[in-house]
Amino acid sequence: MTVPLDKIRRRVRALTVRAAHPGTPPAEAAVARAMAADLTSRYGLDQLDPVPRPTAAIAPAVVHWMAGFSPSGKQSRAWCRCGYGTSPRATEDRALRALMDSHPLDAAECGLCGVVYPAADWVKFRAFLQVLKDPVTGDEFAMCINPRTCKAVGF
Ligand SMILES: [Zn+2]
Ligand SMILES: [Zn+2]
Numbered sequence: 001m002t003v004p005l006d007k008i009r010r011r012v013r014a015l016t017v018r019a020a021h022p023g024t025p026p027a028e029a030a031v032a033r034a035m036a037a038d039l040t041s042r043y044g045l046d047q048l049d050p051v052p053r054p055t056a057a058i059a060p061a062v063v064h065w066m067a068g069f070s071p072s073g074k075q076s077r078a079w080c081r082c083g084y085g086t087s088p089r090a091t092e093d094r095a096l097r098a099l100m101d102s103h104p105l106d107a108a109e110c111g112l113c114g115v116v117y118p119a120a121d122w123v124k125f126r127a128f129l130q131v132l133k134d135p136v137t138g139d140e141f142a143m144c145i146n147p148r149t150c151k152a153v154g155f
Contacts, residue, residue: 008043012036014111014141015152017134028147035152060138063131064106066122069095080105081131096120110144112152 015036019029040046067081075088078095084103089095099105100120108117108125117125130145144150 005043005045008039009045010141011111011152012039012045013134013137013139014132014143015039017132017141018112018143020135021132031147060134061140063140063142064104065108065126065131065142066096066099066105066119096122106142109142110150110152111141112143113150115144115151 015032018024019032019036021029024032062082064084065081067079069076069078069092070085071077072088075090076092076095077085077088078092078099079085080099080103084099086095086098086102089098105119108119108122108129109115110129117128119125128145128149129142131140131142133140144152
């Protein structure tokens with residue numbers, strides 16, 4: 001089974017972003033950096049097109065996750081973290097369903113280890129997954145908050 005190179009590239013970027021993030025402890029950053037270097041050489045990414053995106057005109061990747069509700073009179077609106085919101089619905093459940101129907105949400109998946117949480121359980125998975133932004137490309141990456149439970153960067 002071959003893994004698509006795009007996926008490996010994205011994983012390398014995610015590891016690099018995690019390593020460079022100020023909130024990442026030094027030991028974990030070192031592991032992430034070593035993993036990125038290992039993947040880069042194993043898949044020969046350094047010998048391919050060094051620019052991860054074909055053109056800067058492509059909008060940065062944004063993680064679309066359910067972000068919360070806001071009241072609208074007696075009704076509720078549901079919001080994606082990108083800023084998209086539904087029209088007012090009678091209940092929060094209906095607002096969430098309307099959001100999922102009208103606006104494709106991303107899987108609650110760690111880009112490093114691949115663990116997936118149920119997307120509808122949006123309050124719960126936020127305790128385990130975080131979004132980090134690549135300061136270079138503006139791309140966002142979802143990944144485990146805790147490196148000890150992340151199968152990719154775990155110690
Ligand atoms: Zn969105
Ligand atoms: Zn993970």
